[in-house]
Amino acid sequence: EVQLVESGGGLVQPGRSLKLSCAASGFTFSDYAMAWVRQAPKKGLEWVATIIYDGSSTYYRDSVKGRFTISRDNAKSTLYLQMDSLRSEDTATYYCARRAIYFDYWGQGVMVTVSS
Amino acid sequence: DIVMTQTPSSQAVSAGEKVTMSCKSSQSLLYSENKKNYLAWYQQKPGQSPKLLISWASTRESGVPDRFIGSGSGTDFTLTISSVQAEDLAVYYCEQYYDTPLTFGSGTKLEIK
Numbered sequence: 001e002v003q004l005v006e007s008g009g010g011l012v013q014p015g016r017s018l019k020l021s022c023a024a025s026g027f028t029f030s031d032y033a034m035a036w037v038r039q040a041p042k043k044g045l046e047w048v049a050t051i052i053y054d055g056s057s058t059y060y061r062d063s064v065k066g067r068f069t070i071s072r073d074n075a076k077s078t079l080y081l082q083m084d085s086l087r088s089e090d091t092a093t094y095y096c097a098r099r100a101i102y103f104d105y106w107g108q109g110v111m112v113t114v115s116s
Numbered sequence: 117d118i119v120m121t122q123t124p125s126s127q128a129v130s131a132g133e134k135v136t137m138s139c140k141s142s143q144s145l146l147y148s149e150n151k152k153n154y155l156a157w158y159q160q161k162p163g164q165s166p167k168l169l170i171s172w173a174s175t176r177e178s179g180v181p182d183r184f185i186g187s188g189s190g191t192d193f194t195l196t197i198s199s200v201q202a203e204d205l206a207v208y209y210c211e212q213y214y215d216t217p218l219t220f221g222s223g224t225k226l227e228i229k
Contacts, residue, residue, distance in 0.1 A: 037166075044220055045160075047217055050218075061217050101154075103158070103168060107165060
């Protein structure tokens, strides 16, 4: 059974940093691209970043380029999202998702609140 | 960026009724080389994470009830639920994976009368 479990969320002040993790199990992690998708409170889904299977290529939405870094450790079957220079508009539930071109499995999500 | 427009934003139906919801993209999602539409549908129940229902515009995922039917091509797509059940209460999102940035529609909220 595929499982994706996010952690690392919380309350952070604007301008500070936070690092999310996603522990994967139930599949060969190194075979798949992975992604982060977020959802602001009461809002829709927004793709944040993607990393291909071996970590050699990454893709970001414009609003997080230069501030967020997606990475992975295939030996640990873990996906990361380093979030720097956080803004209030980054407040959202962040989902880790497996990419089989589309998002075929999602984690339960972790809440990030950016507020002073 | 490819803009995905979903209508209606919300819909209330009685159990057993048929419901259709629309998703339109600002450019074609049909890739000419493989004749596939790069369009997925997701279901998000209250308090839960999204779940993939349909990929390639019309391919139902394993375990998804056959009352969920995806159709359409190019820029116009439809999700039909042939006979709505109480457990179908959810927000339904379409997503294009034709190009980066990946984009979602704003969702159609399905309410059960």
